[in-house]
Amino acid sequence: MSSASQNRSWDVHRLPSARGKVFLVTGGNAGIGYFVAEQLAATGAVVVLGSRDAAKAGAAMASIRSRVAGAHLRHLPLDLADLSSLKGAADRLDLGHLDAVVHNAGVAFDDPPRRETKDGHELMFATNHLGHFALTQHLAPLLSAAPAARVVTVGSFAARSERLDLGDLQSREDYRPKRTYGRSKVAQMSFGFALDRHLRALHSTVLSVVAHPGGALDSLTPSRPPIHVTTPGERLRGLPAGLLVQGKDAGAWPIVRAVLDPEVRGGQLWGPKVFGLRGAPRLEPVPAHMADPVVAAALWAASGELTGTDPHLGFARP
Structure with missing residues (x-):
């Protein structure tokens, strides 16, 4: 895809219909x-919100329905x-196929x-990487049953400056919260790229794509009560930052494009256009440390x- 075509042909405010498709978004609440x-x-698709908290998921679905008439x-x-709960969760989907899973859910801590x-x-x-790694195996039959399913892994701009320590993946020896978070996102993204190489080797119809939201601030995010409320004062104070970053609504754009755009290919990385921090979604080069096959194989x-998973994650040749 050329730079011109990838931006001219996609309108974040006029998404293509996905009626009849089913998408799972982890942490969708x-x-x-x-x-x-x-x-x-x-888009008319059935959207499944994966969430630990039923009340929060219910509030999120009520908010979406208030803005999207007839939302499924x-x-x-x-x-x-x-x-141990993930196989049961996948079974409870009770679907014949799954068109995409968005590996989005995550936790981040600032302090020990x-x-x-x-x-x-x-x-x-465990949450950001291992859980999604294991969930992929349990969803593999449903993804393989779709005509052209996608696994979309949500990365982070913070992962660019971090490197995996294969001898201390779980930060037992040196725990620094921000670095540990960044490394968990490197692991996620490295897995997303490795998964696509694995799927191509199997001649699978499933694609694995990685996307990141850039810089997404609460103060620049439109209110969705009770999910999120931005006061006028908070929004005013956040305006200067809007020159470089954006709200979480815009942060979703590269991820949504990775799910929907028929021109997207496996193994790609999508992020915001302006310095990778804000703007319309664009195709980005994959950082070398996330594409290293030796590191990816060890991870x-x-x-x-x-996680005790199948080495092939349940995917077989079609």
Whole structure:
């Protein structure tokens, strides 16, 4: 895709119809995930919000329905930090196929202490990466049953400055919250690119694409009460930052394009046009440290061992 064609042919405010398709958005009840769900719902697709909290998912669905007439929405109870629950969650979808999963849900901590899941995994690495890694296996049959399904992994601009420590993936030796979060997103994105290489080797019809929201601030995000409320004062104070970053509604644009655009190809990275921080979605070069096949293979092997998953993640040749 040329730079001109990728931007001229896509309008973030006039999305193509996806009626008849089914999309799962993990963490679809808040933040970037909420706006991804809202925008996908406007295409006529069935959108499933994966969320641990039924009340928050219900509030999110009510908000979407107030803005999208006739929205087709479902809630899937989903806790990515609980690996033993993920197969049951996938089974509860009760679908014949799944056209896309958006691996969006995540946690981020600014301060110590280091937290662990009940399985003994560091919580950010477990939720952001390991949970999605394992969920992919459980969704593989549904994705393979769709004509051209997509796994869209939501990365972060913060991952550009971090590198994986394969000897300390779970930050047992050196836990610094912001760095641990950044490394969990590197792991997610590296897996997203490795997954597409794996799918191509299997001649699968499923694509794996990575997208990131750039810089997305609450103060620049439109209100969606009770999900999110931006006061006039907060919005006014956030206006100067709007020269470089954007709200979470716009942060959803590259992810939504990665789900919907028929021109998107597997193994691509999509982000905002202006310095990778704001603006319409564009195709970006994949950073070398996220495309390193040796690092990706080591991460894949470690992730499989930690989650007890099939080395092929349940995908087979069509």
